[in-house]
Amino acid sequence: MPPSQPSFSTKERILGVAETLFARHGFAGASLRQVTAAAKVNLAAVNYHFGSKESLIEEVFRRRLDELNRHRLAALAAVAENPQHTLEDVLDAFVRPALEQSMDTAGGAAFVRVLARAYAEHDERLRKFLSDNYGHVLREFASAFARQLPHLDKEELYWRLDIVAGALTYAMADFGMIKRRGETSEATHRERTAEHLIRFAAAGLRA
Template structure:
């Protein structure tokens, strides 16, 4: 990794931590430069503005996550129509493996800020760049669940996504048992979430 790329990554990592702790408005560029060990010129060089920096914090995680989700869905459908459990696994598994850039639970708090702070420009960015992924999954779920109206389906998808976000945050009652590895615990979490979501989606 080049020095420029390292600096960019350091700024993004520091920004994610600050945004999770202080929110987007509460985190100043002065605090960011101090945390990242860079000057303001470096932030402007790599991102141009604070708004663009916020977007890139999301892009760093969500590009990879949603590429993996769509690839998993394509694999599930490669030999015919996918089952409900396969579609759910394609949606849930990549999210619980989001730790490719460090603490995934930290990013969940940043994501929660995006909706809690009612930032319309950020919501628009997320919708324009990643809304197609959710629409693809919604289409698959609608095919598998013809007994649900569109409104009812979207209610259930929202609740499923909330359960997934809660699991990603690490704030729940379930903790990794002593002697159980991280990968084994993640597989157990995925299995429970898929069963839970499938039952909720199939309900009359």
């Protein structure tokens, strides 16, 4: 498959650059001209691979979220196989894959900032794209949480899950006061973050 390799590399390079620029400047602030200059391609290459800036933005999300949600659903399916599974097990399936991706050295931190911008900038088209393509994953998790929390009505459950998702995004972005110490490995820091977040979220969901 050698002939397809240059095309693949160009597309991936454009996506990586776009992700970095969208994280830094926002979707409106980063122009296609900046993307093409940083990726060292011409506008025709962007149009060929993506068709428009909107489609490029969606593809930036798709390449990360497809992988994330595949891991999340696989983890949730593994949890469901154990009839004695707990609320903490469901939270683990939701939280851990996201933290692992955010700490990926190949652009994980940039994508977290891109994800935060999707909500901060109130881009309705983008929100619809995320809902249409990934809403089913959140609904599947909501059903799993509901089975563990029968005392909560649907509205209360969704309020609490929204707050949990916000706390997870905050942890993914590493905005908090607890920073990784030099002698602590990334893996250990991620594990501690997951443990604390799961314990805290479980208490809030059960309350």
